[in-house]
């Protein structure tokens with residue numbers, strides 16, 4: 001190397017920038033991502049009116065934290081079950097290929113458990129507690145999403161979105177102790193969207209204060225999980241058409257121009273919506289199954305020039 005580069009800070013900086021640019025062009029190197037969660041048996045609020053519910057959660061909230069890694073990464077996961085809890089809990093990542101009897105086994109109160117897996121497939125995946133009775137552990141709130149971004153990054157087939165949102169739907173059973181009702185699909189009284197009935201729908205619930213937002217012409221990508229106990233979801237953008245649907249969120253599994261897509265229980269798919277660029281529009285993103293829509297599964301997406309610049313960006317993709 002020309003010694004002048006080392007003795008001349010300006011030139012050295014240019015060289016450093018060039019080397020950095022070369023590094024960026026390389027495929028993303030796989031990394032190990034440490035993820036820790038604590039099982040909590042705590043009260044949560046399940047609607048915009050403040051109704052309380054005795055939940056079981058990851059880290060205190062429904063749904064649990066968003067986990068986001070890149071294809072090829074190793075997830076190094078630890079679940080802590082404090083001795084103040086009454087129940088055993090566990091973690092079942094749908095993005096993992098492991099031993100159900102080993103990695104996914106129950107963790108008793110006062111114990112913790114660590115395991116690792118490689119996120120081999122890109123896409124979106126549910127995670128949930130699998131402790132007995134599983135229907136009850138999911139219904140009471142122990143679920144979430146793991147997003148595995150493709151290692152190739154964005155492409156013509158998988159364009160970079162302007163905004164991203166996580167929506168996770170689940171069934172609300174008011175009697176938290178009635179496991180049979182959960183299994184047999186009796187008495188469910190609400191559809192929770194990210195933990196609340198009509199969470200983002202001021203049209204049907206005057207107490208709702210949040211909506212999803214975007215600007216006209218933006219590509220909005222929705223990572224959707226069906227965490228219902230029993231019911232599939234007819235996922236439809238009222239006043240819109242899904243520009244793309246990526247089955248299981250994998251860029252290789254792409255559909256175009258879809259009105260309604262059926263999301264089975266315990267799966268996740270990725271949905272792109274592109275609004276007209278020349279005028280503001282609004283959409284209602286619904287489970288078109290009426291029994292679910294009228295119980296709370298309606299989300300308003302406002303397309304407007306003065307959309308909140310922070311919403312749907314960076315870590316701000318699951319709006320609480």
Ligand SMILES: [Cu+2]
Pocket residue numbers: 056088089090129130131137142
């Ligand atoms: Cu549990």
